[in-house]
Amino acid sequence: xxxxxxxxxxxxxxxxxxxxxxxxxxxxxxxxxxxxxxxxxxxxxxxxxxxxxxxxxxxxxxxxxxxxxxxxxxxxxxxxxxxxxxxxxxxxxxxxxxxxxxxxxxxxxxxxxxxxxxxxxxxxxxxxxxxxxxxxxxxxxxxxxxxxxxxxxxxxxxxxxxxxxxxxxxxxxxxxxxxxxxxxxxxxxxxxxxxxxxxxxxxxxxxxxxxxxxxxxxxxxxxxxxxxxxxxxxxxxxxxxxxxxxxxxxxxxxxxxxxxxxxxxxxxxxxxxxxxxxxxxxxxxxxxxxxxxxxxxxxxxxxxxxxxxxxxxxxxxxxxxxxxxxxxxxxx
Amino acid sequence: xxxxxxxxxxxxxxxxxxxxxxxxxxxxxxxxxxxxxxxxxxxxxxxxxxxxxxxxxxxxxxxxxxxxxxxxxxxxxxxxxxxxxxxxxxxxxxxxxxxxxxxxxxxxxxxxxxxxxxxxxxxxxxxxxxxxxxxxxxxxxxxxxxxxxxxxxxxxxxxxxxxxxxxxxxxxxxxxxxxxxxxxxxxxxxxxxxxxxxxxxxxxxxxxxxxxxxxxxxxxxxxxxxxxxxxxxxxxxxxxxxxxxxxxxxx
Numbered sequence: 010x011x012x013x014x015x016x017x018x019x020x021x022x023x024x025x026x027x028x029x030x031x032x033x034x035x036x037x038x039x040x041x042x043x044x045x046x047x048x049x050x051x052x053x054x055x056x057x058x059x060x061x062x063x064x065x066x067x068x069x070x071x072x073x074x075x076x077x078x079x080x081x082x083x084x085x086x087x088x089x090x091x092x093x094x095x096x097x098x099x100x101x102x103x104x105x106x107x108x109x110x111x112x113x114x115x116x117x118x119x120x121x122x123x124x125x126x127x128x129x130x131x132x133x134x135x136x137x138x139x140x141x142x143x144x145x146x147x148x149x150x151x152x153x154x155x156x157x158x159x160x161x162x163x164x165x166x167x168x169x170x171x172x173x174x175x176x177x178x179x180x181x182x183x184x185x186x187x188x189x190x191x192x193x194x195x196x197x198x199x200x201x202x203x204x205x206x207x208x209x210x211x212x213x214x215x216x217x218x219x220x221x222x223x224x225x226x227x228x229x230x231x232x233x234x235x236x237x238x239x240x241x242x243x244x245x246x247x248x249x250x251x252x253x254x255x256x257x258x259x260x261x262x263x264x265x266x267x268x269x270x271x272x273x274x275x276x277x278x279x280x281x282x283x284x285x286x287x288x289x290x291x292x293x294x295x296x297x298x299x300x301x302x303x304x305x306x307x308x309x310x311x312x313x314x315x316x317x318x319x320x321x322x323x324x325x326x327x328x329x330x331x332x333x334x335x336x337x338x339x340x341x
Numbered sequence: 342x343x344x345x346x347x348x349x350x351x352x353x354x355x356x357x358x359x360x361x362x363x364x365x366x367x368x369x370x371x372x373x374x375x376x377x378x379x380x381x382x383x384x385x386x387x388x389x390x391x392x393x394x395x396x397x398x399x400x401x402x403x404x405x406x407x408x409x410x411x412x413x414x415x416x417x418x419x420x421x422x423x424x425x426x427x428x429x430x431x432x433x434x435x436x437x438x439x440x441x442x443x444x445x446x447x448x449x450x451x452x453x454x455x456x457x458x459x460x461x462x463x464x465x466x467x468x469x470x471x472x473x474x475x476x477x478x479x480x481x482x483x484x485x486x487x488x489x490x491x492x493x494x495x496x497x498x499x500x501x502x503x504x505x506x507x508x509x510x511x512x513x514x515x516x517x518x519x520x521x522x523x524x525x526x527x528x529x530x531x532x533x534x535x536x537x538x539x540x541x542x543x544x545x546x547x548x549x550x551x552x553x554x555x556x557x558x559x560x561x562x563x564x565x566x567x568x569x570x571x572x573x574x575x576x577x578x579x580x581x582x583x584x585x586x587x588x589x590x591x592x
Contacts, residue, residue: 211451211459218444221433228393228431229501230419230448239453 031339038287039205043198045291047191053295056186058302060193062295064255067197069278069290070204071247076276077285078208079240080220084139085126085146086275089245091267093119093252095153095160098262102169103159112196112253119249120242122149127241131234143269150267166262183257193254200247205287207243216240248275277319283332292331344407346371346539347392347423347509352401354387354563361387362563365401371508374531374540376550379560380583385543386428388560389513392541393425394418405509419448424507426498428514428543434487438478441486441497442469446504472504473497476530492523496530503534510534512542516549528553551575559583 034041050059072086097115100106106114130141153160160166174181174192183189207213215236218226227233256262265271274297282293300318304311326333345368354362362384369375379385390396392403394415402411405421413421433441446468451457473479476496481489486497495515502510515531516524528549534540535553544550550557550571557574559567561583567574574580 207455209458209460210456211447211454211462214440214444214447214459215452217436218433221435222431224427225431225433225501227416228419228425228427229445230416230505231452232414232416236452243455 031335034335035287039198039202042201042288042291043194045288046194046197050187050190054302056190058298060186060190060258061298062291063190063193063197064251064258065274065278065298066291066294067200067251067254068248068275069282069294070201071244071251072275073279073284073286073290074204074207074216074247075240075244076279077283077289078213078220079216079237079244081237081241082139082276083130083142083241083244084269084272084276085130085142085144086244086248087267087269087271088126088146088149089119089123089248090252090255090271090275091153091262092122092149093249094256094262094266095166095252096249097253097256098166098169099159101171102166108171108174108257112250112257115253115256116246116249119252120246123242123245123249124238127238127245131237131241143272146267146272147269150264150269153264153267160262160264163264165264166256167260169256170260171257189258193258196250196254200250204247208287212236212239277315279329281319281322281329283329283335286329286332286335289329289331293329296330345369345404346406347541348404349392350402350404352388352391352398352403354384354391354396355399360563362391362398365560365563365565367558367565367568369509369539369541371539372537373555374535374542374553375556375558376554377541377543377558377560378545378547378550382562383560384563385560386513387563389425389511389541389543393423393511419505419507422505422508423511424502424505424509425511426495426502426513426515428517430491430494430498432486432494432497432501434485436486437482438473438484438486438489438497439466439469439482442472442500442504445469445501446472449505468504472500475503475533476500477526490523492519492526495519495523495527499530499534508539510538510540512540514543514545516544516546524549 046063049062050056053059053062068086068090075081075083093115096118097111100111100114101108126142126145129145130138133141154162171183174183181188181192183192215231218229218231219233219236223233252266255266278293278297279290280293281296282291283289297315300315301311304314322329328336348368350366352362352365353360365388377385377388387396391398394413394417397412402409404410405423410421433444436444443465446465447462450462450465470479470482473482476499478493478496478500481493486494489497499512499515516527519527524546531553554571556569557571558565559574559580566583567577567580
């Protein structure tokens with residue numbers, strides 16, 4: 010709705026007024042986003058917060074591809090996030106695989122699960138789609154809870170600490186928080202570049218068409234179900250990548266990562282930042298985690314405050330923080 | 342008589358116990374405008390939905406260019422050469438007017454390409470602009486589609502169908518909800534299109550149909566009760582009884 014639509018319209022009309030401004034912003038959105046992520050550990054109160062914004066922002070970016078750009082409200086994205094984390098942890102802890110193989114397996118595992126859950130859920134619509142994704146992700150949660158010899162059950166998965174990373178004869182100390190942040194950021198940067206590429210591609214135009222009007226898209230000759238499935242799987246792959254980063258970062262996978270609370274949090278972050286905008290999900294993750302940090306200092310019921318803010322946003326600023334800022338800047 | 346472009350054979354469609362369409366047989370020649378009329382609930386929309394693949398017929402068969410296409414999924418129809426507009430305006434509201442048509446043109450070039458840059462596909466832009474010019478919307482290309490006037494949105498929908506360069510154009514009440522001025526413009530557009538295209542249209546405005554169509558089909562309670570030239574239909578006693586008589590024929 011914001012970044013990509015305006016980019017196409019703007020590029021085609023040539024720079025004129027705010028369209029030109031937004032086209033330039035859209036053309037530079039990947040380098041600008043990476044620059045913002047580079048600065049994050051220096052401007053935020055703690056590096057722990059910065060790395061959380063990075064990871065949850067990336068999950069929300071993946072979710073945004075499905076929710077913001079394709080128009081599908083999934084309540085089960087914790088499944089892909091969590092599966093990415095668990096597969097990475099198990100690959101390192103139980104099989105002793107090197108970290109990069111574990112990351113690749115984590116992405117593949119989460120993506121495969123997204124393909125399966127997508128196949129089962131895509132034919133339903135609206136609230137039914139949301140409910141089917143929720144139910145299937147709960148199935149994954151209970152599977153992880155039961156398979157405790159593999160996943161550690163309620164205690165979470167432990168014992169796969171990555172202390173240093175070797176790459177082309179170059180060793181990076183992974184216990185140094187700042188170095189770790191920048192290693193993880195490289196993955197996020199690649200993912201952002203890929204998402205931007207997808208949004209600019211012909212397929213990016215198709216998912217927007219599906220979001221705007223499914224019936225019309227079908228009459229135009231697009232296989233709507235298959236388009237949704239591709240989008241669902243891509244979205245799951247990015248969330249799975251975020252999951253593997255979370256596993257590398259924490260050196261533990263808590264069972265809660267698969268809980269539907271996590272799915273809800275992903276939805277909230279995306280909406281807070283601005284669904285359908287490129288950088289919005291990071292802004293949403295930052296706003297959410299910052300609120301959690303600040304409010305939980307003076308009350309343990311921080312969720313009441315966050316929930317109220319969320320409701321106010323949905324009612325009065327449905328474009329979210331970033332989407333509203335873009336619209337406001339464009340309207341001047 | 343040239344070979345029919347589209348032929349339907351004994352088409353029927355049921356919704357549970359309700360028979361919406363029964364035993365409809367008709368063939369449509371190329372480069373003709375055929376109107377489908379009938380009182381509300383006559384089965385016109387069902388017939389159109391069957392012809393455009395939205396609904397599969399419960400019985401009977403559809404042949405397009407001699408090939409049986411019964412049961413083909415809806416999204417394949419436009420690739421076969423059958424494009425349609427809808428009774429209720431059906432566009433991409435948040436996209437620009439140009440992008441509405443461009444994305445429709447893109448369906449013939451690229452549907453799952455994740456890699457190329459869509460703005461580099463300039464021939465699609467040209468095709469979209471040509472279709473917009475054909476319906477008189479060239480000056481509105483950069484506007485957001487939802488801000489167009491109703492009549493312009495209907496014209497945009499026709500541009501979306503036209504950019505597919507269909508051999509058969511199905512128009513479901515193209516002047517629905519239009520005032521006299523907008524209707525006149527739409528009729529002018531349809532007359533231009535009719536010069537070299539095969540068009541099937543559902544309409545309520547009788548005056549318009551009589552001037553525009555080469556042939557009229559009349560549906561009543563899901564059955565085809567008359568099929569002939571406008572002059573023939575006007576004088577058919579059965580048609581007058583079930584349809585024209587209701588309000589002097591000028592609904």
